[in-house]
Amino acid sequence: MTVARVSRAQGRSFYLGLVILVLAGVVTYVSLTADQGLPGSARTEVKAAFDDVGSLTAGADVRRNSVRIGRVASVDLVGGRPQVTMELDGHQPVYRNARAAIWDQSALSQKFVELLPGDATAPPLGDGVIPAAATEGSADIARLFDVLDQPTRDAATSAVRQLGTGMAGHSQDLHDLLGSLPGILGDTGAVASAIASREADLPALLASTDRLAGRFEGRQKDLESLVVQLDQTLQAVHxxxxxxxxxxxxxxxxxxxxxxxxxxxxxxxxxxxxxxxTDLRTGAKSLGDATPDLRGVLQEAPAQLQKIPGFANQATPAVDSLTQTFADLRPLAARLGDGLPALTSLLQTLAPYAPEIGDFAYHGGLVFAGHAGDRHYMRVELVLPGLAGATAGVTPLNAMTPVARNPYPAPGQDTQDRAQGPGLLGGRN
Known part of the structure; x- marks a missing residue:
C-alpha cells in the first residue's frame, strides 16, 4: 500500500483554513449573542410583574433614563400575570422600591423596559419580583381604536388597506415628497401666518364661505351636471x-x-x-343737470329762429351803410392810434390837478350862469412872480393891496393860497 505524502505548503494551508473556520464560528456566535452581552460577563437578574406587556419580546432593551443598561431575557406567564425577566449588564443594585414601565420605542409598536432601580432607603430586591402595582403596562396605539364602533373600525381598516395599495410602486414619489416636505412646511407656515393675520379676517372669510355653501343648497342637480360637463371637458383636453x-x-x-x-x-x-x-365725470354730471334747460331752449327756439330771416333782411341796408362808414373811419383810427400816446402823457401830467380843474369849471359856471335879480361878482388878481398880487373889483385900482401868492401852486395847494388873499369888501372868499 502506498501512502501519499503531504507537502509543507499544503499543511500550512490546511491549518490556516482551520483557524479561519474557528474564527468565523466565534464571530458568528458573538454576533448571535451580542444582545446578551459578552460571554462570561457578569449580569444582574431582575424580575417584574406587569398587567399587560403588549408586544414586548425577549431581546428588547432595558433602559434607565433612556440609556441601555441590559436586555429582556424572557417574558413568561406566572400565576395568570405576565412576568418579565431582565438581565442587567454588570453588577447593578436594585431595591424593593424599584419601578418599571413598558414604553414605545417607535410608532411600529417596538417596546423597551424603562427601569428605575430605586434607592438605598429600601432593602435590596434580590430574588424578589417588582410588583405589578409598581409597574406600568404597555399602552399600544391600537387600543385607541377600541373607542370606535365596528363599522368605523371596518371603514378605517379599508381606508388603510386602500392607502397601502395606492402607495404601492410610488416609493420614489414618497421619497421626493418627504425631501420637499421642509420647503412645503415652510410655505405652509407662511400661508398659515397670512391666514391668521388681522388683514385676512378669517372669521369673516368663514362666514362668507358658509353663506356661499348655503347658496348651493337645493342645487345639487346643477352641480352634478356641472361636474359631468367638467369631466367631458377634461376628457376632451386629454x-x-x-x-x-x-x-x-x-x-x-x-x-x-x-x-x-x-x-x-x-x-x-x-x-x-x-x-x-374722472375729468369727464364732472362735465357729464353738469350736462345731465343742464339737459332739462337745454330741452326747454330747443323747444322754444324754433319760434324765435323763424323771426331771424325777417330781421336779417331788414338789417341788411344798415349793415351795408355801416360797412362803408367803418371803411371811412379806418384812416382816422390809424391817426387816433398815433395820437393816443401823446394824449396819455398829457392826461398823466394833468391828473394831479384834477380837483383844481373841477373847481375851476364849477366856479366858471357860477360866473356865467344867468339868474334874474342876481348880482354877479368876479375878482381878478394879477400875480407876478416875486411881486404882490393886485385885486380888481369893488376895490379901487389905486387901493390894491399886495398879497404874497404862489403863481405855481402844487397839486391840492391852490385852495390854501387863495384863502390868504383879500375877498370882497376886505373879506376872504
Missing part, C-alpha cells in the same frame, strides 16, 4: 394623450412674457383713460 395641452403649455411662457409686456404698455394709457374719465 385627447391624443394630452399632446395639444402639452403644446399649449409649452408655448405658455412666451405668451405670458408677451402678455406681461402688453399689460405693462397698457398701464399708462389706462392711467390716462382713468384721469380722462
Amino acid at each position: 385627447v391624443d394623450d394630452g399632446k395639444p395641452l402639452a403644446d399649449t403649455l409649452k408655448a405658455a411662457p412666451d405668451l405670458l412674457r408677451h402678455g406681461t409686456a402688453a399689460a405693462a404698455a397698457l398701464t399708462q394709457p389706462l392711467a390716462d383713460a382713468r384721469a380722462a374719465v
